[in-house]
Amino acid sequence: MFKDPFDPRALLGRGCSCGGNHTEADHARLTASTVPSGEEQRWNRVVDAAVLRAVFPVDATRRLFLKIVGASTAMAAISSVLPLGTAREAFAQGGAPEKKDLKVGFIPITCATPIIMAHPMGFYSKHGLNVEVVKTAGWAVIRDKSLAKEYDASHMLSPMPLAISLGVGSNAVPWTMPAIENINGQAITLAMKHKDKRNPKDWKGFKFAVPFDYSMHNYLLRYYVAEAGLDPDKDISIRSVPPPEMVANLRADNIDGFLGPDPFNQRAVFDGVGFIHLLTKELWDGHPCCAFTVSKEFATQNPNSYRALLKAIIDATAYAHKQENRKEIAKAIAPTNYLNQPETVLEQILTGTYADGLGGVKKDPNRIDFDPFPWNQFAIWIMTQMKRWGQLKADVDYAKVAQEVYLATDTAKMMKEMGLTPPDPSKKTIVVMGKAFDPAKPAEYINSFAIKRN
Amino acid sequence: MPTLKGSLGFRAGLLSLLIFAAIVGIWQIATMPAAGSGAAMDPEYAKLVGAAAATGSKSAMPTPADIGSTIWKHLVDPFYVRGSNDKGIGIQLAYSLGRVLLGFGLAALFAIPLGFLIGMSPLVYRALDPFIQILKPVSPLAWMPLALYTIKDSAISSIFVIFICSVWPMLINTAFGVGSVRKEWLNVARTLEVGPFRTAFRVILPAAAPTIMTGMRISIGIAWLVIVAAEMLVGGTGIGYFVWNEWNNLSIANIVTAILLIGLVGLLLDQGLAWAAKLVTYPE
Numbered sequence: 199m200f201k202d203p204f205d206p207r208a209l210l211g212r213g214c215s216c217g218g219n220h221t222e223a224d225h226a227r228l229t230a231s232t233v234p235s236g237e238e239q240r241w242n243r244v245v246d247a248a249v250l251r252a253v254f255p256v257d258a259t260r261r262l263f264l265k266i267v268g269a270s271t272a273m274a275a276i277s278s279v280l281p282l283g284t285a286r287e288a289f290a291q292g293g294a295p296e297k298k299d300l301k302v303g304f305i306p307i308t309c310a311t312p313i314i315m316a317h318p319m320g321f322y323s324k325h326g327l328n329v330e331v332v333k334t335a336g337w338a339v340i341r342d343k344s345l346a347k348e349y350d351a352s353h354m355l356s357p358m359p360l361a362i363s364l365g366v367g368s369n370a371v372p373w374t375m376p377a378i379e380n381i382n383g384q385a386i387t388l389a390m391k392h393k394d395k396r397n398p399k400d401w402k403g404f405k406f407a408v409p410f411d412y413s414m415h416n417y418l419l420r421y422y423v424a425e426a427g428l429d430p431d432k433d434i435s436i437r438s439v440p441p442p443e444m445v446a447n448l449r450a451d452n453i454d455g456f457l458g459p460d461p462f463n464q465r466a467v468f469d470g471v472g473f474i475h476l477l478t479k480e481l482w483d484g485h486p487c488c489a490f491t492v493s494k495e496f497a498t499q500n501p502n503s504y505r506a507l508l509k510a511i512i513d514a515t516a517y518a519h520k521q522e523n524r525k526e527i528a529k530a531i532a533p534t535n536y537l538n539q540p541e542t543v544l545e546q547i548l549t550g551t552y553a554d555g556l557g558g559v560k561k562d563p564n565r566i567d568f569d570p571f572p573w574n575q576f577a578i579w580i581m582t583q584m585k586r587w588g589q590l591k592a593d594v595d596y597a598k599v600a601q602e603v604y605l606a607t608d609t610a611k612m613m614k615e616m617g618l619t620p621p622d623p624s625k626k627t628i629v630v631m632g633k634a635f636d637p638a639k640p641a642e643y644i645n646s647f648a649i650k651r652n
Numbered sequence: 653m654p655t656l657k658g659s660l661g662f663r664a665g666l667l668s669l670l671i672f673a674a675i676v677g678i679w680q681i682a683t684m685p686a687a688g689s690g691a692a693m694d695p696e697y698a699k700l701v702g703a704a705a706a707t708g709s710k711s712a713m714p715t716p717a718d719i720g721s722t723i724w725k726h727l728v729d730p731f732y733v734r735g736s737n738d739k740g741i742g743i744q745l746a747y748s749l750g751r752v753l754l755g756f757g758l759a760a761l762f763a764i765p766l767g768f769l770i771g772m773s774p775l776v777y778r779a780l781d782p783f784i785q786i787l788k789p790v791s792p793l794a795w796m797p798l799a800l801y802t803i804k805d806s807a808i809s810s811i812f813v814i815f816i817c818s819v820w821p822m823l824i825n826t827a828f829g830v831g832s833v834r835k836e837w838l839n840v841a842r843t844l845e846v847g848p849f850r851t852a853f854r855v856i857l858p859a860a861a862p863t864i865m866t867g868m869r870i871s872i873g874i875a876w877l878v879i880v881a882a883e884m885l886v887g888g889t890g891i892g893y894f895v896w897n898e899w900n901n902l903s904i905a906n907i908v909t910a911i912l913l914i915g916l917v918g919l920l921l922d923q924g925l926a927w928a929a930k931l932v933t934y935p936e
Contacts, residue, residue: 306900333737335887335896339800346804442900468702469902535735538901546700553700 295503300327302507303334303343303352306537307441307459308547309380309488310353311527312514312568314537318530321514325506331536336440337410345371350496351507353379356489357412357580363603366589367412372494375572376508376605376612377515379488382479383547383566384415385463386422387472388455389448393556396475398426407439407447407456414487417583418478419457424649425631430587431651448472459487460547460566461539466555468543473555477565482630484567486576508612511570516618518568524548570613572604575626575637582640588651596640676716683713714905722905723912741894741910745917748879748890752921755814756875763819763871764864767826768852771860777827788820792878796885810882810890817878818871825867829860858932865929872925876918 300322304310314331316322322329334340337355341362344352359373360366388395395401401423408415416438420430428434439447444456449471456462457478466472478485490511497504517523528544531537537544546552550565577600584590610620628635635643644650714722730742770777792813799809833856841851883892891910898906 306897330736333887333897335885335893338797339806339885339887342797342800342804343806346800346806348806442902445902446899465902468700470702533734533738534897534901535738538897540702542700553697555701557694557697559694559697559700 293502295326295506296500297350297503298326298328300329300350300503300507301332301348302329303332303340303349305337305340305353305441306333306539307488308461308531308537308544308566309383309459311531311548311566312379312511312518312570313353313490314531315518315527316510316514318536319514319517319527321510321517322507324513325510327503327506327510329507329510333536337413341368344491344493345369347493350500350503351490351492354489354491355410355413355415356486356576357414357417357584358410359489359491359603360577360580360599361412361584361589363599364590364594366584373491373603374494374497374605375489375491375603376497376504376608377490377511377570378486378572378576379490379515379568379570381484381486381567381569382477382564383487384418384457384459384478386419386455386457386475386478387444387448387463387466387555388475389451389453389472390470390555391451392454393473398423398428401426401454402428402433404434404454405452406434406436407444407453407458408436409441409444409458410438411589412584414478414485414580415457415459417580417587418481418485420587421583421630422457422481424647427649429649445469445471461537461543464543464547464552465539467553468540470555474552477562479562479564482628483564484569485630486573489572490570505612508608509616512609512612512616512618515568515570516616521549521563570609571621572606572609573626574600574604574606574623575628575635577604578637578640579628579630579635582635582644585640586644586647586650597637679713680716683715714908718905719908723909726906726909737897739889741891741913744889744891744894745913748883748892749917751811751883751890752814752872752875752879755811755879756818756872758811759815759819759871759875760822760868762815763822763867764826767823767864767867768830768856770823771827771830772856774831777831784820784824787816788824790817792817792881793885796882800886806886806888810879810886813882814875814878818875821870821874822864822867825870826860826864829863829867830856832863833859858934861932862929865925865932869922869925869929872921873918876914876921880914 302313304313317329317331332349334343334352337358340349340352340354341358343349344354345362345368354375356375356378359375362368362371362373364370406419408419410416416436419436423430423434430436439453439456441458441462444453444458445462445466447453448456448466449469455472455475463472463474467474490508492504492507518527525545525548528541528548532539532541532544547566550563551559551561552565554560574597578596581590581594581596581599585594606623610623613620628637726741730740732740733743770780795813795816796809799812800806803809803812837855837859838851841855846854879890880892880895883890884896885892887893887896891914895907895910898910
């Protein structure tokens with residue numbers, strides 16, 4: 199990452215952990231003399247490399263060009279067309295964070311894995327921040343504490359920043375979501391007595407729990423039963439219940455099942471009170487769930503803290519994405535200070551080798567995955583469901599709100615700076631239960647459903 | 653007859669012990685792990701679930717022995733700090749006590765002078781009574797969202813909730829105590845041409861003190877009830893947070909430990925005020 203891009207011998211691809219296109223073994227030899235020592239020089243290198251990579255997409259061309267004209271000539275030539283100085287400056291603005299001591303709120307569920315693990319595993323301190331992660335009792339409380347500025351950033355359900363920005367269920371405050379935490383990782387858990395009722399058509403009169411009204415859980419459960427011909431407002435009842443109460447209620451036969459976050463699905467299995475009917479990835483593979491959010495005010499007033507925080511989260515999310523790290527993560531987040539759960543439960547969720555509650559062991563390594571990219575398409579889909587179920591009464595400009603709240607551009611920029619490859623923001627296909635969603639036609643999508651509220 | 657009194661106390665103590673032993677005994681029998689009822693599970697599956705689920709049943713209540721060892725574990729190390737979300741039970745109790753005393757103290761500072769004024773005037777007493785009666789029975793959990801929304805600070809909100817819930821019994825009792833001071837005593841004071849301040853402090857206050865203390869005793873009990881609910885909702889620190897956090901983990905043994913400690917501290921608070929009440933009571 200810090201190689202001199204004007205060195206004709208250097209490769210600007212990827213491969214080594216440093217970001218270079220050479221093997222780990224060659225790393226020391228290739229970089230020993232060339233990595234500049236000062237922080238500023240190192241960042242300059244990163245900027246230069248990015249510019250040169252843009253000018254010469256094929257590495258061989260760049261190396262040939264440099265060999266022929268020499269490094270200083272090349273630099274002068276490129277500077278004349280592209281203001282390298284300005285690019286360096288713009289990047290270097292990411293100096294010391296304005297606010298080092300930050301409070302980040304989280305709900306103790308596995309969706310928050312990157313936010314939580316960044317504390318014990320040192321991702322926050324790596325980016326120069328002193329973060330306190332504060333366990334919070336519920337979604338309404340985390341929303342109120344965030345609105346009251348007690349938290350600088352917080353873990354929320356991915357529909358919540360949209361709801362807050364739109365003023366649905368709270369005052370309208372501009373809220374942003376620069377990173378998704380996890381994709382997939384939720385499940386429908388049913389009470390043991392419904393072992394034989396695996397078809398949702400038989401669920402008339404069931405009582406279900408979801409964690410919050412403005413949650414993917416609510417929208418996915420409604421979608422699922424509506425596809426089976428049941429009206430989620432008339433044929434079944436859905437109520438908001440804090441996740442730990444879900445297992446307690448299932449045990450007491452107060453509810454028939456829940457679509458909830460882990461660890462509570464697996465915890466129900468661990469305690470023998472329920473079984474996993476299906477994983478939500480079977481409904482929509484790659485759906486978003488929880489999010490890392492900050493107020494627009496915090497992001498604009500503390501740009502450097504915001505950048506450092508976002509980098510720490512993206513860094514942690516990328517680490518959590520790797521299957522081989524999952525056991526280590528389960529161990530790091532299991533103690534009372536974080537999730538307060540048996541380690542085996544977390545390990546089953548994160549590795550995807552789990553007991554289903556009916557005596558079988560299932561293997562699905564993508565049961566939960568971590569991917570920070572906040573696709574605007576996700577936001578549009580969520581808003582179509584808010585509209586479909588009558589939470590959102592007014593007409594909205596879907597694309598505009600999505601763009602303002604789901605900060606895909608910011609995330610892409612940070613990912614690039616960190617040597618990760620951001621995806622193409624326009625290329626995302628959403629398929630829910632076999633039905634494709636076209637983000638350009640949200641109104642048509644809502645109208646295509648037989649069961650809806652408006 | 654000290655011997656009879658002593659023997660009554662002794663017999664009562666013995667009966668208490670017997671009741672305790674019976675409860676623990678029944679509990680122990682009821683929670684004994686049932687012998688493997690279900691079919692033998694796949695060992696790979698059994699490793700992934702809890703002991704009860706592996707035999708095809710629900711996880712059971714902990715036995716008294718489990719609770720005992722959990723209590724011991726907390727008592728030998730009550731003041732540890734393992735991160736901002738994991739502190740010893742002694743520290744959590746101290747946080748809760750601090751909040752209760754602060755909220756209760758503010759309520760006393762507000763309610764007793766106000767109650768005094770209300771009690772002196774039957775007209776004001778009648779006029780304010782409906783408001784007090786409506787606000788008095790409101791649960792702390794109902795005040796909480798309103799407090800969080802308006803105050804926008806969870807620490808102050810929980811203290812406010814303690815305040816608002818413990819203010820009413822003190823207010824009512826003070827007003828009642830002041831209002832029902834015997835007319836003869838006031839008349840005597842008037843006859844002797846005692847000034848209004850002197851009347852208030854030397855006649856009314858001593859006469860109303862036992863009633864005021866009773867109100868404070870009711871209030872501290874309510875404040876202690878409220879703090880657990882408030883902390884469960886707000887989280888962060890305190891014994892209520894501890895209960896909530898262990899509820900997340902479905903750890904009944906830890907919750908029972910917390911229940912016993914909450915009861916014990918509540919008892920100490922109540923006895924402290926009962927002792928203070930004795931100091932201000934005098935025989936007529």
